[in-house]
Amino acid sequence: EKKMLHKQLEYEKSKLQKRQQEAIRTFDEAVADLRREKFRLEADLKSADMKRLVLYQEYLVLKDSETKDSTLKGRLDGKMAERTDILCKIAECQEKLENKQEEVEKLAEKKQLISGEFDALVDDSNAFREALLKIFSRKIKRLKKKVKDNDDEDYDSEEEEEEEDDDEDFDNEEEEEVCPPGCDQGLYEKVCDLREKRLDQEDVINEFQKTIDTFLKEKDTLSKKQKTIEAALKKIDEEITDFQKEKQSKLNDIDMVITLKMHQMEYLVDGRLPDDISQGLVFSNASLRRLKMRIKELIHEKAQLRRKQKELRREHIQLHRDKKAKEQRIAELEGRAYDAQ
Structure with a gap:
């Protein structure tokens, strides 16, 4: 018990x-x-x-x-x-x-x-x-x-x-009408x-x-x-x-105060948050995404400009050749005209 x-x-x-x-x-x-x-x-x-x-x-x-x-x-x-x-x-x-x-x-x-x-x-x-x-x-x-x-x-x-x-507009005739x-x-x-x-x-x-x-x-x-x-x-x-x-x-000019969480802070020096962050920049994620998209757009625009440059260079060479051919033709015609005279 x-x-x-x-x-x-x-x-x-x-x-x-x-x-x-x-x-x-x-x-x-x-x-x-x-x-x-x-x-x-x-x-x-x-x-x-x-x-x-x-x-x-x-x-x-x-x-x-x-x-x-x-x-x-x-x-x-x-x-x-x-x-x-x-x-x-x-x-x-x-x-x-x-x-x-x-x-x-x-x-x-x-x-x-x-x-x-x-x-x-x-x-x-x-x-x-x-x-x-x-x-x-x-x-x-x-x-x-x-x-x-x-x-x-x-x-x-x-x-x-x-x-x-208005009197000067009237007839000056004195004879009786x-x-x-x-x-x-x-x-x-x-x-x-x-x-x-x-x-x-x-x-x-x-x-x-x-x-x-x-x-x-x-x-x-x-x-x-x-x-x-x-x-x-x-x-x-x-x-x-x-x-x-x-x-x-x-x-x-009035200073605005923005509250940020620690994971939003990317202004780090040697992996640590500096004591002075006055040189930091508050940037939205949307703006950052737009800038990243702009990098891709600029790469695409640069490629297009290079293609256009190549086309213009080929066109320039062809025009230069056509110019020489026409100059030769003009010289030939001038020679014939001189001989005909």
Whole structure:
């Protein structure tokens, strides 16, 4: 019985020792996992801290550039608004100009109709056609008739100044206009009425033409302003581009921190990592693969160039031979020509 009890106690002891060892192993593994997790968290915290430092340096650069950025943006927005306004004015002026030109064309058609009425009234067979045509075509001084147009209100004063210059277009004949001897008085009066209608149309056309000229001048002035604004916009764009390059250059000068694993380090001296790795280069595997592929491409391109060089050399030799043959042929023909002379 004592032996049985002893064996039972030994078995119990063995089980307890195994449980103890398993608990110790589990505890050690948990501690190791926590230790690794601690290292990872410390690395992440350090990486986040370094990134925060980089972001803060970038923030300082951007903060320092904020004033000039705002100034350039304000200038750009101002010029853009000016361009939009000037383009609207040009479009409005162009629309008014086209409307006036259409009206002038319609008035010119009416004037042609009046000339047609004269031709119908006094045909080529009429003995007094030449005299009546002269009367019909004559310009006479008349009282100015005001042409009302809402679009022309701004130009009334300018038109009044130009009225004095129109007198030189009228006939200076002082003799009184009378019906040609032998001509029907009624026909003469109808011709005078047609002349009045023609002159009325010409007055209206002249007034509209003055307005058109004014619109053309206004459009030309606006176009010059547009060119000035476009030039200013181009200059501002160049300033913004230069400033963005300058700002990007400052951002590029900020040192970036990259976390590498030991197996990624290939900058070794005598199989060991040197104390100073400032001359090292961070290079991606994708870029390295592209460079290796480029080596193969260059070998292939070099072989192609060598083949092309051989072909060109053979072509050069053949052309040289052809040249000699043609020179001999020319010499032979020149000899024959000399003998023939």
